[in-house]
Amino acid sequence: MNVLNTLITRRRFLQATGVAGATAAAGAGLDRLSGFPTLAEAKSALAAEEGKTVITKSVCHQCPARCGIDVYTTNGRVHAIYGSLDSPIANGKLCPKGHLGAYILYDPDRFKGPMKRTNPKKGRNEDPKFVPVSWDEALNTVAARLQSLRDKGESHRFAILFGRGWGASDAGLLGTFGKLYGSPNAEINHSSMCSDASKKAKSCLDGNYSYNAYDYANTNYVLNFGASFLEAFRPFNNNMQQWGLMRTKSPKTRVTVVDVHLNTTAAAADRALYVKPGTDGAMALAIAHVMLTEGLWDREFVGDFKDGVNQFKPGLPVDPASFKEKWTLGLIEWWNNEVKDRTPKWAAEITTIPEKEIIAVAREFGTTRPAIALFERGPTTHTNGVYNGMAIHALNALAGSMFAKGGLFYQMGVPYGPLPVKADDYVDDYAKSGDRKKPRIDRVKTEDWPMASNMLQEIARNHLAGKPYQLDTAMFYLTNPTFNSPDPKAWEEALKDIFVIDTSPFPGETAMLADLILPDHTYLERLQCAESYPFQGWPMTTLRVPAVKPLYDTKVFGDVLIEIGKRIKGPMGEYYKALKDTENVIRHLAKGFEKAPGDNGVTGFDTWKDKGVWYKKPYLWQQIRGEFYEWDGKSYNKPMKPEEVKAKLIKTESGKFELKSSYLEHYAAYINKKLGIPEERVGFPQWVAPQYTGGGDLHFVTPKTAMHAEGRSANLPHAIALQQPTVGGNKTVYLEIHPDTARKRGIRNGDKVRIKSPVGGIEAIARYYQGVRPDTVVLPQEHGHWAMGRWAKNRLPTGSTTEVTANVSEPISGLAAYYTGKVTVERA
Amino acid sequence: MKWGMVIDLEKCTGCQACSVACGMENNRLPGEHWQDVLFYTEGEYPSAQLKWFPRPCMHCENPSCMHVCPTGATYKTEDGAVLINWDKCIGCKYCMIACPYGVRFYTDEKPLVEPNVKTVFKSDGEHSWSPPWRMPATREDWKRGVGVQPNDVVSKCTFCYHRISKAPKGVADLDPNDPNLRDYTPACVVTCAPGARYFGDLDNPESEVSKLIAKKRGVRLLDHLGNKPQVYYLAGEAGAVPSSRANNKS
Incomplete structure (x- = not known):
């Protein structure tokens, strides 16, 4: 049966040489049989390896989800990784990548220890000619450069660029480092090359600059715009667990996927719709249009016409006085300025999705409760990404899904204990000086990028242009823009005259341009804590316990940072001496659990190590039929006042889900300049045409x-x-x-x-x-x-x-x- | 006692964690996974379908591979697994031709991924390779085809025999969510995130696998061949096992 032989084609034997080969082997085989070792021989040769198998609790590092893992080690050798039953994310399961951790640990190309470059020329075809150095020499080299920049008043020319942050003992240390040292560039994250538009879209509407937690287990409809739910959307492993549940529960959760191609996420769904890239927002607006004109919005959350008669008619404005809003703000203005004209027919022309499909999805989404509209990089990595995201997220308000059972909400923080020392006590006059008020190298919070958090992708060209200045030294942690930034060749140029420190254990592109390599442990060798990304709302933090001693002369990044800090003269050095090391940091964080024991019995550092995770259920708030309640110890029983909802849940200026965003209106002139939207309209989720680059077809x-x-x-x-x-x-x-x-x-x-x-x-x-x-x-x-x-x-x-x-x-x-x-x- | 597996295609997300978990647990060479997920497309845009089909060894009641084996290396265990005794296997590959499901592996082929991991993680000579994460040597069991595959023999899915053979006697199902049974459960079943895989005793009418086959109309792949697989599929709304319409090109 040919369809089963898809992968067999590479097994050349079966196609071409099969029968001949088999005959030959059968004839020759008997001779070889005598040459085989017997089982007893084979076993005795290997029996020396016998030993007790130990399971260590760690955290996967193959994506940001923070799945707890059981690492199986025998005689100091890792031979298996499975999801941990202790982990509420993993629940004993893993995605395909999770099992491959041993490859990372035993990667034959790993850096074996600190090294310095001896070839001053940098480029793709230049061998860096790295030579080993001691950790002391390496750390002293960095400290001397940093000290010298400080002496010259140029500490802003030192930057730390990082990708995946692993919690309070890791990237969590960076802000303090920059504050004590005196650089605005000590924590520039890759978030602008990741998913910042998702967070921004949500913060514009509901005031939470965050990804969402989703109650998939209780939802009956998922409308997914461009999130690879069954491939990469975090937490992928748990998404698949929820998928198994959603697709077999009663009623079955129906799923519509809007994407540009048929991936496994779309193929597994009930309906796959192929949208013209960057036009998802038009589809979402048309869904909102249908939900309003056909009366499918959630009246308990959104509110209703005072006379109870639906006045939303395509193309016609509505008198704002006729509608009483509850938890949204600006619905009628939004309708009058935008949604009334966003008909399915209009959207069909823009998105290329047939009108009847848009209507069908809108009716399904509008009549199924609870329903979730989610999105990720498909709609957002376009020039109109935030407006696309807002249009989609607005559907969650219309469906009444915000903070509802089967809906979506946000993540609670972890009650860590305080660090042993307060950074504010160690800021010296140099760091406090007004001379330190320099713009960041990525120009965020300037007129260029007033609303962005990070602009890592801008750094190479800013450096090359000397705008606002040139970097002297840059340290890279878990980021490799020389490979994955847009136009990465700019980085190859920029890094030629920057003193580059790479902390990766692996010989990546950035490392090949580095002057100094300070290799990190791989994750199975690390002690490291990491708070959960938004998952199910209740707080959770995980602990990575070393499964084996470091194989090579490497050092965990947090300790590298602390060791560099110790070598800086003055109060900064004193601070890091008092901080001691990352283990000390983690031990102090864990003291918070004495007062807040986890549901799994974790009360401090040692129990945290045993379980690999601390968590405390439940999520404390819920919106039920348009009213907000707080958990009273037994159920969601305690009614919340509007000011409590604003402080804890809907964190906009109005305390309402703003369909006319006050946050965006503060930047009306900038948005008008960049996107051409009239200033009075910038607050609405709306259709903005994407600007395609490149000129191709x-x-x-x-x-x-x-x-x-x-x-x-x-x-x-x-x-x-x-x-x-x-x-x-x-x-x-x-x-x-x-x-x-x-x-x-x-x-x-x-x-x-x-x-x-x-x-x-x-x-x-x-x-x-x-x-x-x-x-x-x-x-x-x-x-x-x-x-x-x-x-x-x-x-x-x-x-x-x-x-x-x-x-x-x-x-x-x-x-x-x-x-x-x-x-x-x-x-x- | 007859071990068997049930795979719910409606839950399967095609993520291939089963293939990877198996590959690492059983020290398979990259691209030589005992357990594959096959992908197919059919139809035309915008009505194309993308389908996938997870395919372990079927551990047939009536295994073609066993019948053709000239040395008796392939055999059926009392608890229902089809295994290879590597001490008897002469690498003639008859079994590979006889198997209608394409789930047997010989290792003398060109590596799928270069540089060859057999060179990078060189073996002691007996094994095809020696990955640093290989199973502890004491678990190797050549009479049952368990371990890093030796040179010159055929290998196949063992239902993770080194795990299931240590399970408590008489257990109806190996539930990976039960901490006491998890380490006896096949790797692919342990890791399956959507919970699409079940493993238990097909001879026990009270087992979960027996009930699922009964209630959700379990089917077997190429049933007409008479091999009587001990792996059952639940199709649900996911569509049936690969159809003859499937192709992989255009």
């Missing part, structure tokens, strides 16, 4: 796959072997292209093609796929390395997808508009 979309392991999957042979971006995809990632689109360009299935934009070009293998929009090509990111290890290099594609991506960002959140590019594709 095909949209270029570069999603994560289920094998996307925090920058490492390109060097994990098992992950490489299981890449399945489209059917039977295996060994590499492919460019998904519609057969008609390909044929028009003379591209055959399996041809090597060149993907080009004015920024650059890369080559990949094209794969015909009927599941991708004919105007769009899709190539998963994270592959195409020129460094990063022996398996990552020299495989297709010939470069990072970002090499064809223009460095253009959404102006409100600052999120890099990764999916905004249009490219040309031709046979290579």
